[in-house]
Amino acid sequence: MDAPLLQLRKVEKTFPNGTVALRGVDFDAYAGRVHGLLGANGAGKSTLINILSGAAPASRGTIVWRGREVAFKTPAEANAAGIATIHQHIPLAPTLSVLENIFLGRSGMWRHNPGERIRFEALCRDVGYAIDPDVLVADLPIGKRQMVAIMQALGGGADLIVMDEPTASLANEEREIVYQAVRRLAAQGKGIVFVSHFLDEVVALTDQVTVLRDGREAMRAKTKDVDERAIAEAIVGKAVATLDHLREDRAVVTGPELLIVRNLASGDKLRPVSLQVRRGEIVGLAGLLGAGRSELLLAVFGADRHATGEVMLDGEPLPRSTAGAVRADVALVPEDRKTQGLIPGFEIWRNITLPHLDDTAFGRLLTRRETEWARGAAAIEKLRIKAPSPETVVDELSGGNAQKVTVAKWLFGAVKLLLLDEPTAGIDVGAKADILALTRRLAESGVGVIIVSSEFEELLAVCDRILVMRDGAIVAERAASATSEHELVLLAGGRGARGERAAHPIH
Amino acid sequence: MTTKDWRRYFGLREAGVYYALLLLMAIIGLVTASSSGANYFSAANLTNILYQASLVGMMGVAMTVILITGNFDLSVASVAALSGAVLISLAGALGFWPAAAVAMLIAIGVGLLNGAIVQLLGINAFIVTLGTLTAIRGLVLIVTNSRSLMIEDPAVKAQMVAFEGGRAPIQAALFVIGGLLVAGAAYARFRQKKDKTATPWGAAIGGVALIGLGLLGGPSLSVAKPVVYTAVYTLVVWFVLGFTTIGRRVYAVGGNSEAARLSGVNVGLYKMAAFVLCSGTAGFAGILFASRLGAINPTALQGAELTVIAAAILGGTSLFGGAGSVVKTLVGALLLFALANGFNILDLGANYQGLIEGTVVVAAAAIYTVGGARRRRA
Numbered sequence: 001m002d003a004p005l006l007q008l009r010k011v012e013k014t015f016p017n018g019t020v021a022l023r024g025v026d027f028d029a030y031a032g033r034v035h036g037l038l039g040a041n042g043a044g045k046s047t048l049i050n051i052l053s054g055a056a057p058a059s060r061g062t063i064v065w066r067g068r069e070v071a072f073k074t075p076a077e078a079n080a081a082g083i084a085t086i087h088q089h090i091p092l093a094p095t096l097s098v099l100e101n102i103f104l105g106r107s108g109m110w111r112h113n114p115g116e117r118i119r120f121e122a123l124c125r126d127v128g129y130a131i132d133p134d135v136l137v138a139d140l141p142i143g144k145r146q147m148v149a150i151m152q153a154l155g156g157g158a159d160l161i162v163m164d165e166p167t168a169s170l171a172n173e174e175r176e177i178v179y180q181a182v183r184r185l186a187a188q189g190k191g192i193v194f195v196s197h198f199l200d201e202v203v204a205l206t207d208q209v210t211v212l213r214d215g216r217e218a219m220r221a222k223t224k225d226v227d228e229r230a231i232a233e234a235i236v237g238k239a240v241a242t243l244d245h246l247r248e249d250r251a252v253v254t255g256p257e258l259l260i261v262r263n264l265a266s267g268d269k270l271r272p273v274s275l276q277v278r279r280g281e282i283v284g285l286a287g288l289l290g291a292g293r294s295e296l297l298l299a300v301f302g303a304d305r306h307a308t309g310e311v312m313l314d315g316e317p318l319p320r321s322t323a324g325a326v327r328a329d330v331a332l333v334p335e336d337r338k339t340q341g342l343i344p345g346f347e348i349w350r351n352i353t354l355p356h357l358d359d360t361a362f363g364r365l366l367t368r369r370e371t372e373w374a375r376g377a378a379a380i381e382k383l384r385i386k387a388p389s390p391e392t393v394v395d396e397l398s399g400g401n402a403q404k405v406t407v408a409k410w411l412f413g414a415v416k417l418l419l420l421d422e423p424t425a426g427i428d429v430g431a432k433a434d435i436l437a438l439t440r441r442l443a444e445s446g447v448g449v450i451i452v453s454s455e456f457e458e459l460l461a462v463c464d465r466i467l468v469m470r471d472g473a474i475v476a477e478r479a480a481s482a483t484s485e486h487e488l489v490l491l492a493g494g495r496g497a498r499g500e501r502a503a504h505p506i507h
Numbered sequence: 508m509t510t511k512d513w514r515r516y517f518g519l520r521e522a523g524v525y526y527a528l529l530l531l532m533a534i535i536g537l538v539t540a541s542s543s544g545a546n547y548f549s550a551a552n553l554t555n556i557l558y559q560a561s562l563v564g565m566m567g568v569a570m571t572v573i574l575i576t577g578n579f580d581l582s583v584a585s586v587a588a589l590s591g592a593v594l595i596s597l598a599g600a601l602g603f604w605p606a607a608a609v610a611m612l613i614a615i616g617v618g619l620l621n622g623a624i625v626q627l628l629g630i631n632a633f634i635v636t637l638g639t640l641t642a643i644r645g646l647v648l649i650v651t652n653s654r655s656l657m658i659e660d661p662a663v664k665a666q667m668v669a670f671e672g673g674r675a676p677i678q679a680a681l682f683v684i685g686g687l688l689v690a691g692a693a694y695a696r697f698r699q700k701k702d703k704t705a706t707p708w709g710a711a712i713g714g715v716a717l718i719g720l721g722l723l724g725g726p727s728l729s730v731a732k733p734v735v736y737t738a739v740y741t742l743v744v745w746f747v748l749g750f751t752t753i754g755r756r757v758y759a760v761g762g763n764s765e766a767a768r769l770s771g772v773n774v775g776l777y778k779m780a781a782f783v784l785c786s787g788t789a790g791f792a793g794i795l796f797a798s799r800l801g802a803i804n805p806t807a808l809q810g811a812e813l814t815v816i817a818a819a820i821l822g823g824t825s826l827f828g829g830a831g832s833v834v835k836t837l838v839g840a841l842l843l844f845a846l847a848n849g850f851n852i853l854d855l856g857a858n859y860q861g862l863i864e865g866t867v868v869v870a871a872a873a874i875y876t877v878g879g880a881r882r883r884r885a
Contacts, residue, residue, distance in 0.1 A: 322768050322772075326771025340769055358752060367754075
């Protein structure tokens with residue numbers, strides 16, 4: 001067997017604040033192979049990636065790259081050596097074009113050079129993906145940005161490509177594009193480290209799999225020797241409870257209508273949409289990225305100033321402002337926790353009490369630390385947030401724990417209608433199950449829920465009814481018990497929708 | 508209390524501006540004592556520094572609030588000058604109080620205009636207020652017809668003197684405020700277990716310092732009225748920012764306005780209110796400025812907005828929103844005026860003053876940026 005491209009031996013990482021992220025990890029990456037790297041939130045994946053990419057030094061241990069011991073001090077050094085990293089939060093310059101972003105790291109004096117376009121086309125062929133090079137990145141949906149980031153990493157001619165959850169925010173068909181790109185690159189002899197929470201794609205895509213748990217290696221195996229269940233057990237550390245237990249036989253929800261939406265529309269992102277939600281009902285919104293799901297939630301929540309149409313909650317028209325919506329006991333967990341969900345620099349407790357701050361204060365005006373702190377502590381316990389205390393600043397939390405804070409914000413006030421936008425994106429199996437079980441409990445207590453998710457399996461497990469959206473409109477409605485993941489994929493992707501139209505001929 | 512807490516409260520980043528002020532005053536005091544024998548630390552001189560810093564300090568407090576909300580207001584000095592010009596030109600006909608009311612209304616109107624353009628049209632506050640800075644200064648020239656205006660009516664003049672001039676004894680006030688701060692800190696320490704709060708050492712030390720000043724100054728210690736106005740105003744804003752739901756939301760709006768909006772905070776209202784507060788404060792400062800002289804010059808306060816912003820930056824206010832403390836801004840203003848005062852006393856001439864002041868501001872910004880972790884709180 002040939003020598004590995006990259007070898008990590010007993011790598012440890014301790015942060016200045018005393019947190020131990022890695023406790024001696026071995027890791028090998030070979031050319032032409034796809035290496036899956038998995039672990040729960042806080043298991044040390046991101047730290048390991050930062051060490052690989054030169055963004056953070058290891059505290060102890062050795063890194064051998066092509067047979068020579070190295071210690072990258074900056075991402076640029078790692079890059080020059082041939083390691084490209086695609087981070088989870090895509091660092092592209094939104095005001096530059098696709099072409100300019102892809103060749104951002106290149107040297108040379110001129111902003112444009114003719115060779116670029118030829119190299120760009122070659123790159124498109126390598127990856128098997130076509131995109132307009134002159135579009136501004138700001139105008140691209142997140143899925144396409146991900147592909148631009150991948151091409152940017154390849155533009156430098158890397159030999160080892162580290163992908164940190166490249167598919168976390170993508171819809172199914174966009175994921176397939178990433179998979180194809182990964183397979184092509186591996187076939188061309190590149191080494192790939194593929195970090196993911198999706199067990200199915202790891203099993204389907206990778207040659208080797210490494211699972212981290214609490215900063216240690218919990219599993220290292222050839223992918224063909226293990227199955228999803230074994231990997232999941234290694235991640236969680238015990239036999240996992242799958243989502244299936246949530247999917248028991250549920251009676252049809254017959255409570256009174258809670259939310260009635262009539263002809264809610266906004267620009268060309270959201271065509272007139274009508275729907276109802278009953279008390280205690282969980283309605284899922286399935287669809288691909290850009291299908292208008294988030295837009296619909298924001299419009300219901302009053303966050304879209306240009307929306308037209310009627311939104312009634314308990315028979316009363318819902319005010320067209322977020323403040324009005326919160327006063328009317330509507331809650332929204334937005335899609336992007338970083339830009340929409342959390343206040344950076346605020347501690348967990350300050351973030352959690354923000355929506356219903358008045359309830360915690362004397363005379364709605366004087367803040368009461370004791371009450372607020374207690375809510376923070378209760379949230380940590382209730383949602384099993386991994387943080388030393390409510391005093392922890394949210395910037396220091398890992399993705400899944402930060403997501404739990406954005407959910408916990410709404411658990412301490414009256415909520416009649418809960419709008420969840422991708423509440424489980426990019427978080428580990430355990431956290432996912434926690435959040436979904438919580439959603440179920442809230443529904444049982446009479447809360448109406450609309451949940452958007454790109455993981456249809458999740459919708460099937462938790463919802464009573466599923467609406468499929470495509471191109472800003474609702475194209476199908478199914479009882480969760482009467483549909484399957486396969487059907488939802490077809491409906492969202494368009495084929496099933498065409499079938500539906502055929503079933504109800506126009507004439 | 509752990510080392511981490513000590514560093515948090517007394518590190519350069521958190522308390523640097525206090526050290527800088529003390530260090531600067533010590534240096535100037537030593538140099539004056541050894542060179543001229545003049546007493547820099549005389550009550551007369553120190554209260555004079557307070558008086559000189561009061562208007563900039565007051566505007567700096569409002570500037571801090573608008574910076575916390577993530578906006579910016581360059582027009583404050585122009586608005587203050589306009590307010591002063593309106594007061595002087597109308598006071599003869601209307602009387603002092605009605606003219607002051609009109610001046611305040613106009614200032615608040617400018618704040619509404621600034622806020623409306625920024626919030627409704629979505630233009631960057633820096634650009635909008637750069638425009639109003641120039642336009643309002645033009646308006647001052649129109650109102651004054653490019654000449655200095657003066658108050659002729661002795662009755663009005665007397666009202667102005669009564670409002671701005673004169674001194675107020677402060678020993679009792681120092682004892683009361685200092686006592687309240689110490690008592691508050693002690694109460695917080697007593698409730699520490701329940702509230703999970705860190706002991707507010709800053710308030711305790713500040714309270715002790717105020718009581719100490721009261722003892723040292725004796726019953727005859729007095730300050731000019733604008734100092735009292737600024738002190739009261741700062742106390743009120745400090746309290747609102749630190750202890751009320753309004754203050755919490757101000758920080759939230761600046762920290763991440765989209766997240767605040769999706770949490771049900773009326774972000775537009777808060778940002779608008781900060782503009783109004785800023786212009787309104789500038790209007791009040793303008794009234795004090797014009798009353799001080801009984802006259803207004805069309806170039807009055809030109810460039811003062813930069814001193815105001817410098818005070819806020821010295822106090823550690825973030826230009827990106829979400830962080831800032833009004834008390835530290837006030838100390839920043841004191842630092843700038845103590846420096847100017849020192850130059851006067853040492854008779855070093857104004858030539859070096861700008862150079863030194865600029866260096867101090869950049870050095871402070873460097874400390875805040877380089878020094879330690881980013882903590883965005885008061």
